[in-house]
Amino acid sequence: VTDRFELDAVAVAAATELQGRLTKPPGALGQLEAISIQLAGIARLCPPPVPTQVAIAVFAGDHGVVASGVTPWPSEVTGQMVMNFANGGAAINVIARSCGATITVVDVGVATPLDPGLNIVHRNVRRGTADLSVGPAMTTDEAAAAMAVGRSVASELVASGAQLLVTGEMGIGNTTPSAVLIGALCNADAMAVTGRGTGIDDAHLARKQAIVAAALTRTHQLAPIELLAEVGGLEIAALVGLITAGVERRVPVILDGVIALAAACVAEAMQPGVMLGCIAGHRSTEPAATIALAHLGLSPLIDLGLRLGEGSGAALAVPLVQAAARLIGEMATFDSAGVTDKS
Amino acid sequence: VTDRFELDAVAVAAATELQGRLTKPPGALGQLEAISIQLAGIARLCPPPVPTQVAIAVFAGDHGVVASGVTPWPSEVTGQMVMNFANGGAAINVIARSCGATITVVDVGVATPLDPGLNIVHRNVRRGTADLSVGPAMTTDEAAAAMAVGRSVASELVASGAQLLVTGEMGIGNTTPSAVLIGALCNADAMAVTGRGTGIDDAHLARKQAIVAAALTRTHQLAPIELLAEVGGLEIAALVGLITAGVERRVPVILDGVIALAAACVAEAMQPGVMLGCIAGHRSTEPAATIALAHLGLSPLIDLGLRLGEGSGAALAVPLVQAAARLIGEMATFDSAGVTDKS
Numbered sequence: 001v002t003d004r005f006e007l008d009a010v011a012v013a014a015a016t017e018l019q020g021r022l023t024k025p026p027g028a029l030g031q032l033e034a035i036s037i038q039l040a041g042i043a044r045l046c047p048p049p050v051p052t053q054v055a056i057a058v059f060a061g062d063h064g065v066v067a068s069g070v071t072p073w074p075s076e077v078t079g080q081m082v083m084n085f086a087n088g089g090a091a092i093n094v095i096a097r098s099c100g101a102t103i104t105v106v107d108v109g110v111a112t113p114l115d116p117g118l119n120i121v122h123r124n125v126r127r128g129t130a131d132l133s134v135g136p137a138m139t140t141d142e143a144a145a146a147m148a149v150g151r152s153v154a155s156e157l158v159a160s161g162a163q164l165l166v167t168g169e170m171g172i173g174n175t176t177p178s179a180v181l182i183g184a185l186c187n188a189d190a191m192a193v194t195g196r197g198t199g200i201d202d203a204h205l206a207r208k209q210a211i212v213a214a215a216l217t218r219t220h221q222l223a224p225i226e227l228l229a230e231v232g233g234l235e236i237a238a239l240v241g242l243i244t245a246g247v248e249r250r251v252p253v254i255l256d257g258v259i260a261l262a263a264a265c266v267a268e269a270m271q272p273g274v275m276l277g278c279i280a281g282h283r284s285t286e287p288a289a290t291i292a293l294a295h296l297g298l299s300p301l302i303d304l305g306l307r308l309g310e311g312s313g314a315a316l317a318v319p320l321v322q323a324a325a326r327l328i329g330e331m332a333t334f335d336s337a338g339v340t341d342k343s
Numbered sequence: 344v345t346d347r348f349e350l351d352a353v354a355v356a357a358a359t360e361l362q363g364r365l366t367k368p369p370g371a372l373g374q375l376e377a378i379s380i381q382l383a384g385i386a387r388l389c390p391p392p393v394p395t396q397v398a399i400a401v402f403a404g405d406h407g408v409v410a411s412g413v414t415p416w417p418s419e420v421t422g423q424m425v426m427n428f429a430n431g432g433a434a435i436n437v438i439a440r441s442c443g444a445t446i447t448v449v450d451v452g453v454a455t456p457l458d459p460g461l462n463i464v465h466r467n468v469r470r471g472t473a474d475l476s477v478g479p480a481m482t483t484d485e486a487a488a489a490m491a492v493g494r495s496v497a498s499e500l501v502a503s504g505a506q507l508l509v510t511g512e513m514g515i516g517n518t519t520p521s522a523v524l525i526g527a528l529c530n531a532d533a534m535a536v537t538g539r540g541t542g543i544d545d546a547h548l549a550r551k552q553a554i555v556a557a558a559l560t561r562t563h564q565l566a567p568i569e570l571l572a573e574v575g576g577l578e579i580a581a582l583v584g585l586i587t588a589g590v591e592r593r594v595p596v597i598l599d600g601v602i603a604l605a606a607a608c609v610a611e612a613m614q615p616g617v618m619l620g621c622i623a624g625h626r627s628t629e630p631a632a633t634i635a636l637a638h639l640g641l642s643p644l645i646d647l648g649l650r651l652g653e654g655s656g657a658a659l660a661v662p663l664v665q666a667a668a669r670l671i672g673e674m675a676t677f678d679s680a681g682v683t684d685k686s
Contacts, residue, residue, distance in 0.1 A: 022434075023424070023427055023432060023433055023434075024433075024434055024651050025416075025541035025542050025650070025651070026542060027542060027648075027650075028541065028542070028649065028650050028651035029434065029649060029651055029655070030628070030647045030648030030649040030650070031647040031648050032647060032649070032659075071685075072685040073368075073683075073685045074683055076683055077682060077683050080680070080681060080682040080683060081366070081682060083680070083681070084366055084675055084680045084682055087675070087680065089366060089673075089674060089675025089679070089680050090366055090367075090674065090675065090680075091365075091366075091367055091372065091670055091674055093673075094666070094669050094670050094673045094674055095666055095669075095670070097669070097673070098662065098665055098666045098669050099662065099666075198368035198371065198685070199368050199369060199370060199371070285373070301647065302645070302663075303646060304373045304374040304375060304644065304663075305370075305373030305374050306371065306372060306373045306375070307368070307370075307371050307373070308367050308368070308371035308372055312372070316375075316662075316663060316666055319441065319442065319659075319662035320645075320647075320659060322441055323437070323438055323441045323442075323659060326437050326438075326440070326441050327434055327437050327438070330432075330436075330437045330440070331432060331433065331434055331437055332427055332430070332432025332433065336432070337423070337426070337427045337430065337432050337433075338423060338426070339420060339423040339424060339427055340416075340417055340419055340420050340423060342414075342415040342416045342541070
């Protein structure tokens with residue numbers, strides 16, 4: 001455990017004061033002003049740097065609980081989508097091109113063996129979790145190993161110049177472990193945290209709710225790493241590592257939807273304060289996402305009814321974060337522009 | 344009056360069908376799917392072109408009603424901000440650079456005489472409106488002339504290659520005429536449509552509400568052009584022209600906040616159907632904005648507590664509109680990517 005993460009108070013005060021002198025009515029840029037102040041506090045610099053080098057990390061893992069009928073999509077789709085990512089055809093690839101971000105795809109727990117020649121990062125810890133409805137999803141050692149993968153990916157991306165990290169994931173079935181993690185860490189019940197994920201029907205939803213409810217009964221008194229092992233996922237654990245390592249390096253992390261928010265709840269439980277370095281990219285339609293956002297005190301930038309994952313909602317928010325940084329850094333002040341402030 | 348604008352049904356059907364084959368659960372891209380289908384319908388092409396050439400038009404005008412104490416900002420600020428736009432220091436300049444858009448600043452009604460050498464479009468119809476709390480803001484000829492300015496700017500921008508238009512404006516006091524226009528066209532009362540604009544205090548707000556209420560009593564039975572002249576503004580009239588001319592040329596128009604929405608309500612009253620070619624960039628905090636959005640049937644892309652105007656909220660939505668177009672055009676299909684669709 002490292003020191004608690006804090007925003008730099010001097011930079012926060014300077015950014016707050018600067019926002020009041022820019023040529024606009026006070027507060028007129030709404031949440032973008034808060035983001036600019038947060039970015040200054042993370043970077044320890046006012047105005048903060050404009051994060052032009054953006055890195056999306058997409059962690060892929062499979063889930064044993066798919067065998068219990070929580071989704072109509074077969075687990076094979078996880079590996080197929082990894083190949084789609086590698087070929088540039090998935091939504092996250094298109095959004096990355098649209099905002100000029102790089103994508104790093106990481107196999108941290110895909111069940112299907114992937115061609116070692118596939119142009120992704122091969123760091124498979126185990127070929128998918130066990131069925132969390134039957135027993136522990138993985139061991140704490142495996143959860144720690146998956147977290148370490150996320151930490152090392154974050155370190156490498158930051159070392160390569162990334163100024164902004166975006167959380168992405170792929171894993172058929174992964175809204176189920178996310179619902180359990182959020183239920184456990186936000187003290188919410190199975191009915192409240194369980195959603196339709198990719199758009200499942202009533203029969204799948206009923207099974208999913210029952211599985212989440214049963215799993216929640218096993219989560220009391222567990223330390224965060226034990227909880228992650230008991231009901232989590234390998235890509236979720238990797239995201240916990242990415243988030244904590246990115247924020248430690250004072251690089252802001254944009255969180256995607258419910259899977260990333262489950263990882264964020266674990267990260268905040270492990271290292272209180274880490275959320276000060278995170279930005280909520282969007283509000284997913286999954287009900288657990290809204291519960292986690294409230295628990296973490298985050299206000300999402302985008303709310304467009306998205307429920308795709310992959311990092312799509314977070315990547316769509318990248319231009320807003322960049323604009324927030326540019327606005328505080330590039331706008332004229334009343335003095336410099338010769339504009340009369342209100343009487 | 345031209346033919347009623349319609350989305351192209353063939354392109355809409357093709358885009359709807361294509362969205363169902365892309366490698367994602369149906370509907371998972373939420374409102375971006377609807378935007379992509381609308382863009383196809385506007386362009387009469389599926390997939391629609393990605394609008395990389397984006398033009399922001401900022402119309403500036405002054406308001407006689409400022410003399411009646413609706414805002415603490417002096418009218419001189421309108422001309423000062425025009426110079427700030429010309430020098431690249433305003434929020435809209437920064438956002439334009441951030442999203443790669445051009446800005447065209449148009450003096451259609453600024454009260455302060457501006458240097459003819461200033462690098463803007465000089466099309467002043469009259470040096471600010473008269474005080475709408477005392478009598479008509481302008482003549483119908485002046486309103487028509489300001490609309491014609493907006494139409495010609497739209498034509499020139501489209502002729503120069505613009506594939507997406509963004510509405511911008513500057514005019515100290517212009518939330519007052521906007522509130523009256525929205526109240527009249529959406530059948531809402533003064534208390535409902537009058538907000539704090541730039542952030543006015545209770546005394547200014549009380550005066551503003553009384554002025555809006557009194558003006559609304561004069562608006563019954565007026566044709567849209569008469570309404571625009573009686574209680575509108577020169578920059579608002581120009582926006583009406585820009586919106587209608589852009590949509591006629593089948594170029595989508597992103598609407599900014601309450602001023603643009605007032606113009607949009609007038610445009611829709613003049614040419615029903617024109618809103619099919621428009622996209623709501625954001626939801627301003629001004630209460631009349633939400634009333635107008637509901638009246639026009641528009642769902643905003645961004646909701647970040649912005650209340651700046653200038654086109655800022657609309658310009659911030661540009662990357663989302665571009666991403667929507669790229670997603671439908673560039674994502675792989677289940678067939679092409681070899682991904683198994685759900686069972």
